[in-house]
Amino acid sequence: MTYVFQFRDVLAYWPALLHGVGVTLLLAVAAMAGGLMIGIVGASVQLYARPPLRLVVTSYVEAIRNTPLLIQLFIVFFGLSQIGLRLDAPVAAVVALIVNVGAYATEIVRAGLQAVPRTQIEAGHALGLSGYQVFRHVVLVPALKMMFPALSSQFTLLLLATSVVSLISVEDLFHTASIIQSRTFRDFEVYAVIGIVYLTLALTCRAGLALVYQGAFGRR
């Protein structure tokens, strides 16, 4: 083999890489925060609201879970402009990601809330706790403990999935790769480096979230 690897050419772009990491993390955190809010509302509707509203939420969840994120992104970014709503690429990216995560979060939150047995809630009432107190101490905390691992792995998946926003020219970490590639022509080295950066991010997030879980729920 005559190819000489030149990682230095790629690593010289470290400020661009760092910027890309920042954008990727920001996208993931914003999408998770927004998605979680949708998830809490969606799950509450599915569990406590009237059937027509429930059907709306179920249709939303099924529509999102059975279509690719890339197509959802294209509909928000390219599609909405056809019907008169033009969004900037970063805004469209955040909206599409939130809508996407919201559906998965709805399922996770619902499963978490359902996991608290009825008898526990009745026991709470029997102890004279108010409705709010029962929700706060009997339902919410154990449910959070149930949801946390699922939400953490959802976050890690999301962190990696944000890479598709580069396809509508949002300057995230993956977009940085194509810029460096077009300037250095170091195809293999670029994707090897980007891959390792993503891997580091994913492993760090997983370890960090595991620590948070230990700290918040470990001693209960």
Next chain:
Amino acid sequence: MIRQFAWIDVMFLVAALRWTLALSAVAFAGGALIGAAVAVLRFSRLAPVRFAGAAYTQLVQGMPLLVWIFGLYFGLAIFGFPVGPWTAASCALSVYASAYLGEIWRGALLAIPRTQWEAGASLGLGQFSQLRYVIVPQALRVATPPTVGFLVQLIKDTSLASTIGFVELTREGQTTTAATFQPFTVYMTVAVLYFLMCFPLTQLSRRLERRLHGAR
């Protein structure tokens, strides 16, 4: 030339759908083969072999699928294997699927109680025969619902093959958009087609899961 999105475009999209299905099938087959090997590696008696299986899973699951697709498409050429979009996409998706299927199947194997292995051993079966005749038949039932669920994930992920110019449903949608300038109509149609492929599988996975829990 700009033209209206018409019935013929829907037919073109449906025709492109077979490449989405073909890519999904190849990736599932390749992923199943490698994934089964990875799952078995993680039950080895040798610690380094177990470690290799775990490291592979982490490595693949820790990177976005796009990195695998682009890395293989642009990267393999420098090792003397210039590959086209079809080969690059099916290799990348196979690798990606193998890590997830390997993990699903490892979980299914772990779900079978230790005593079943011992029962096999007491019948004089070797380790491989225990796996083949005692553990796998039971683990299959546990593994089927999540495997079907992952197949849905895989079908959706084939949309990323469009990025290296492989003409499947998403790519055909982009071409149609360029000709008609009706992105909303086109991508909604594309979304409906994906939904029609994925939703029945999602339902099947759910039904299988319920049956599994009912049987216990």
